Amino acid sequence: MHGEILRRLAIAIPQLLIMTFITFLLIDLAPGDILAQYRFDPRISQKTIKALEDKYHFDKPVFVQYGYWLVNFCKGDLGYSFSRNAPVTAVILERVGNTFLLGIFALVFTWAIAIPLGVFAAVRQYSWTDRIMSFISYFGMSLPSFFLALLLMYLIYLASGIPLIGSLPISGMVSAGFDQFPWHRKILDIGAHLMLPTIVLTVGALASLQRIARGNMLEELRKNYITTARAKGLPENRVVYGHALRNAINPLITLFGFSFSDLLSGAALLEIIINWPGLGSCMLAAVRSQDTFLVMGSMLMGGGMLVLGNLLADVLLIISDPRVRS
Amino acid sequence: MHRALISLCSVSLLLSLTSCHKQSASKSGDAAPVDYMAIQKKAELFVPAVGKTGGEIILSTFSDPKSFNPITATETSTSEFTQYMYEGLVRINGVSRLPEPSLARSWDISADGLTWTFHLRPGILWSDSVPITAADVEFTFNQLIYNNDINPCSSRDIFLINNKPLNVAALDSATVQFKLPVPFAPFLRSLSQEILPHHIWAPIVKKKTFAQALGIRTNPDSMVVSGPFCLQSYISSQKVVFKRNPHYWQKDSTGNQLPYLDRVIYSIVQDQNAELLAFKRGDIDFLAAKGEDFPGLKKDEANGSFTVFRLGPNTGANFLFFNQNTGRDSATGKPFVDSVKLSWFRNVTFRKAMAYALDKESMIRIVMNGLGYPQWSPMTPAEGYFYNPSVTTYLYNIKEAKRLLAEAGFFDKNNDSILEDKEGHPLEFSFCTNSGNNVRLKIAEIIRKDLESIGCKIHFQQLEFNSIIAKISNKPYEWDAVLLGLTGGSEPHFGRNVWHSSGNLHMWFPSQSKPSSTWETSIDSIFDAGVVELDVVKRKALYDQWQSSAADNVPLIYTVLAEQIYCINNRIKNINPSPNGGILHNIERLYVETGAHAR
Numbered sequence: 001m002h003g004e005i006l007r008r009l010a011i012a013i014p015q016l017l018i019m020t021f022i023t024f025l026l027i028d029l030a031p032g033d034i035l036a037q038y039r040f041d042p043r044i045s046q047k048t049i050k051a052l053e054d055k056y057h058f059d060k061p062v063f064v065q066y067g068y069w070l071v072n073f074c075k076g077d078l079g080y081s082f083s084r085n086a087p088v089t090a091v092i093l094e095r096v097g098n099t100f101l102l103g104i105f106a107l108v109f110t111w112a113i114a115i116p117l118g119v120f121a122a123v124r125q126y127s128w129t130d131r132i133m134s135f136i137s138y139f140g141m142s143l144p145s146f147f148l149a150l151l152l153m154y155l156i157y158l159a160s161g162i163p164l165i166g167s168l169p170i171s172g173m174v175s176a177g178f179d180q181f182p183w184h185r186k187i188l189d190i191g192a193h194l195m196l197p198t199i200v201l202t203v204g205a206l207a208s209l210q211r212i213a214r215g216n217m218l219e220e221l222r223k224n225y226i227t228t229a230r231a232k233g234l235p236e237n238r239v240v241y242g243h244a245l246r247n248a249i250n251p252l253i254t255l256f257g258f259s260f261s262d263l264l265s266g267a268a269l270l271e272i273i274i275n276w277p278g279l280g281s282c283m284l285a286a287v288r289s290q291d292t293f294l295v296m297g298s299m300l301m302g303g304g305m306l307v308l309g310n311l312l313a314d315v316l317l318i319i320s321d322p323r324v325r326s
Numbered sequence: 327m328h329r330a331l332i333s334l335c336s337v338s339l340l341l342s343l344t345s346c347h348k349q350s351a352s353k354s355g356d357a358a359p360v361d362y363m364a365i366q367k368k369a370e371l372f373v374p375a376v377g378k379t380g381g382e383i384i385l386s387t388f389s390d391p392k393s394f395n396p397i398t399a400t401e402t403s404t405s406e407f408t409q410y411m412y413e414g415l416v417r418i419n420g421v422s423r424l425p426e427p428s429l430a431r432s433w434d435i436s437a438d439g440l441t442w443t444f445h446l447r448p449g450i451l452w453s454d455s456v457p458i459t460a461a462d463v464e465f466t467f468n469q470l471i472y473n474n475d476i477n478p479c480s481s482r483d484i485f486l487i488n489n490k491p492l493n494v495a496a497l498d499s500a501t502v503q504f505k506l507p508v509p510f511a512p513f514l515r516s517l518s519q520e521i522l523p524h525h526i527w528a529p530i531v532k533k534k535t536f537a538q539a540l541g542i543r544t545n546p547d548s549m550v551v552s553g554p555f556c557l558q559s560y561i562s563s564q565k566v567v568f569k570r571n572p573h574y575w576q577k578d579s580t581g582n583q584l585p586y587l588d589r590v591i592y593s594i595v596q597d598q599n600a601e602l603l604a605f606k607r608g609d610i611d612f613l614a615a616k617g618e619d620f621p622g623l624k625k626d627e628a629n630g631s632f633t634v635f636r637l638g639p640n641t642g643a644n645f646l647f648f649n650q651n652t653g654r655d656s657a658t659g660k661p662f663v664d665s666v667k668l669s670w671f672r673n674v675t676f677r678k679a680m681a682y683a684l685d686k687e688s689m690i691r692i693v694m695n696g697l698g699y700p701q702w703s704p705m706t707p708a709e710g711y712f713y714n715p716s717v718t719t720y721l722y723n724i725k726e727a728k729r730l731l732a733e734a735g736f737f738d739k740n741n742d743s744i745l746e747d748k749e750g751h752p753l754e755f756s757f758c759t760n761s762g763n764n765v766r767l768k769i770a771e772i773i774r775k776d777l778e779s780i781g782c783k784i785h786f787q788q789l790e791f792n793s794i795i796a797k798i799s800n801k802p803y804e805w806d807a808v809l810l811g812l813t814g815g816s817e818p819h820f821g822r823n824v825w826h827s828s829g830n831l832h833m834w835f836p837s838q839s840k841p842s843s844t845w846e847t848s849i850d851s852i853f854d855a856g857v858v859e860l861d862v863v864k865r866k867a868l869y870d871q872w873q874s875s876a877a878d879n880v881p882l883i884y885t886v887l888a889e890q891i892y893c894i895n896n897r898i899k900n901i902n903p904s905p906n907g908g909i910l911h912n913i914e915r916l917y918v919e920t921g922a923h924a925r
Contacts, residue, residue, distance in 0.1 A: 030790070030792075030793070031789075031790075031792070031793040031796045031797070032790065032791075032792025032793045032794075032795055032796035033792065033796070034792075036791060036792035036795035036796060039795050039799050039830075040795050040799075040812075040831065045483045046830050048482075048483060083392075084390070084392065084542075085392035085393050085541065085542065086541065086542060086543065090543065094562050095562070095563075150599060153599075153600065153603055154603065157603050157606065157607055160607060170600065170603060170604065170607070170609075171595060171597075171600045171603075171604060171609075172564055172593065172594075172595070173564055174561060174564055174565065176382075176384050176565065176591050176593065176609075178561070178564075178565065179558070179559045179561070179565075179567060272596045272597055273596075273597045273599070273600060274597075274600065275563070275564075275594065275595050275596050275597065275600055277561075277562055277563030277564055281563075281596065282563075288762070288790070289792070290792055
């Protein structure tokens with residue numbers, strides 16, 4: 001198993017290299033550069049712009065620029081974010097925690113709700129509870145997250161007189177007076193701000209996961225060994241939760257690995273609307289303003305997480321499925 | 327007695343104004359233009375009340391600060407915050423937009439206009455109680471602005487006159503003298519340049535690390551300021567919090583220390599819908615609203631928690647322009663612009679026809695929900711003193727547009743509803759604007775429809791902002807027509823890069839070695855004369871002439887300006903709305919009615 005993990009990590013290196021180079025090339029191919037906003041400012045002279053070009057090698061060919069980036073990366077320097085006016089490492093570190101926090105909350109809630117619901121729906125296939133859940137699933141799946149976010153924000157605004165719901169924060173991660181709160185109020189404050197985005201992300205992801213869990217479960221329940229188990233006279237609970245569920249869960253583990261990479265790149269639009277200071281919105285802004293180094297940094301995070309997520313899924317699968325182990 | 331009379335007058339004016347508002351609100355969808363000149367006159371007479379110290383105001387902004395360094399910063403997202411922290415020798419009056427004394431109490435000018443001597447206010451202090459002296463001014467110019475170790479910056483560009491620095495010397499602790507190489511009319515206004523404390527930054531400059539100083543991750547306590555507020559904390563993408571500077575130099579009429587507010591809190595909100603909801607909930611106190619949100623806000627205003635102000639046209643022009651570049655690619659010898667198109671675009675009759683063809687009323691109605699104004703002059707009313715209201719206008723007139731096109735030789739010869747020029751070339755060209763600006767996109771859509779209706783064939787394209795800038799400012803200048811926008815300023819000379827034919831932002835034909843037309847020659851000479859003319863009345867006459875000539879020759883065809891719509895929570899007092907300065911220009915005198923807020 002250790003050999004396998006090492007092999008995976010070794011493959012990841014060329015993967016990441018190719019990914020970063022393609023990203024770099026794409027940003028370079030797009031016309032214009034990050035200095036456009038300065039070129040279009042009447043107060044800034046040509047000389048100033050030329051000096052900035054020199055300093056950041058914008059006048060060099062793309063391969064040379066990538067070379068500079070790679071060398072600096074190996075030294076642990078991800079470069080300087082022009083649009084944020086700070087080192088890329090600092091920008092990413094500052095935001096990665098926020099995105100991670102939101103991602104983990106959404107992940108935990110989604111899985112904790114979706115799997116039991118899926119199993120429940122499968123066991124009671126075509127009952128009215130299954131139908132209602134199917135309806136809700138499709139509804140949640142078809143509703144874009146940004147729209148659901150705006151809808152919830154508006155509902156909270158309308159409920160402004162009602163205690164608790166009415167005073168829920170609708171945007172941001174902290175309240176205006178946050179820096180003067182004692183620590184326990186700080187935690188409560190962030191928790192309250194987490195409510196809305198967590199609900200939105202959970203509702204959005206819940207549907208598909210619940211459908212997949214239901215499908216897998218149904219498939220297992222139709223298999224011969226289930227019939228055998230039932231014929232042997234095993235209690236129904238044991239049949240469903242001890243045998244069918246155990247097998248139905250395997251494909252979901254791979255899925256879990258993939259969703260792990262979503263933790264850091266998931267919800268750019270939602271982040272913008274509810275003003276969550278995460279990596280997604282930051283990355284989107286960086287792409288739009290062609291802030292090369294920041295895009296590269298965020299890509300590296302996303303790519304790294306994908307590689308890690310796949311690895312994690314494989315390891316989990318080895319643990320849960322004895323057939324893979326041999 | 328006199329004062330009482332004035333305040334009585336202003337009260338009655340206010341009453342008539344509010345009753346006016348009520349009338350207009352009762353008619354649904356009524357958006358008659360406001361008399362912003364009258365509001366401006368009233369703002370100039372405003373006498374602030376004596377307020378109460380304490381409380382806070384919560385504002386919102388779309389973007390994070392990129393630094394708190396007024397020397398190296400070039401972007402507005404930084405000056406939005408540094409304006410609270412630092413003052414210059416002069417400040418720009420929020421209502422008149424004219425320079426007035428700030429850290430300097432008074433100044434003398436030599437007869438030739440080359441030597442300016444400034445006298446600092448006695449007893450003024452930095453926020454760490456160290457006196458503000460002439461040494462700080464000398465330091466800011468000689469060791470920061472003119473220091474080549476520090477990143478290139480726009481303040482250096484402003485203070486290099488004919489590429490020469492000013493000679494700045496502290497004569498004694500309260501007197502500082504500037505010697506200019508040539509007369510420079512915008513000099514006084516430029517001296518709103520923020521002054522930084524010598525005692526804090528001199529060692530940092532010696533270590534050559536000033537470029538990183540005052541960054542977004544610098545400890546706020548180390549930022550010693552002269553303005554009304556000090557930075558208290560900054561949480562990335564969430565909050566910027568300012569607290570009052572107890573040593574600020576201004577006091578109110580009864581000697582109370584200003585500012586009144588304890589804190590100014592900026593909430594960073596990236597989405598406009600979220601911002602609107604937050605304002606309606608009372609989470610933020612101030613909102614710069616869009617025309618489409620006006621009816622809803624006006625309705626909620628009746629609940630009594632906030633007031634909506636309409637203050638006339640905003641700054642921020644959107645204009646259509648054509649490529650008039652007569653240059654050739656030096657490598658291939660090919661002209662940048664096809665000679666047929668060039669002959670159209672350089673023809674002033676053609677450009678005037680295009681100007682008449684733009685339906686400004688529809689733009690205002692569709693894009694701005696009826697709350698907007700057509701723009702004719704390169705300056706906007708809100709930019710104050712130098713604005714020239716009497717220039718040639720091009721009210722929407724299809725007949726006149728068609729007549730002018732016929733005069734320029736354009737007829738539909740083959741009845742395909744596309745016009746052809748004298749040689750039979752169809753009137754066909756590309757037109758692009760940048761994506762990401764909804765207002766501009768909608769205006770572009772209307773322009774396209776208008777130009778098609780008079781017989782042009784348009785190839786419309788949306789590009790990212792960066793791509794458009796690359797196209798219009800670099801060889802091979804491959805574009806025909808573009809809709810873009812610029813934010814202006816009160817000082818016309820700072821638009822020199824756009825209007826002087828040698829300027830790199832002279833967008834229709836940048837960086838000319840000598841002007842390509844007689845009207846460009848005359849505008850060049852206006853800008854050359856305007857910068858050395860110290861008599862402000864003569865200067866105004868010069869720049870009036872520029873605005874007339876610009877409107878007559880329409881290199882930039884201006885479209886419409888949105889109305890300034892500002893909403894502010896009623897718990898904030900001492901509001902003095904001004905079309906030139908908005909609502910927050912007197913933030914050091916704003917105060918909070920006690921007991922009016924619970925948060």
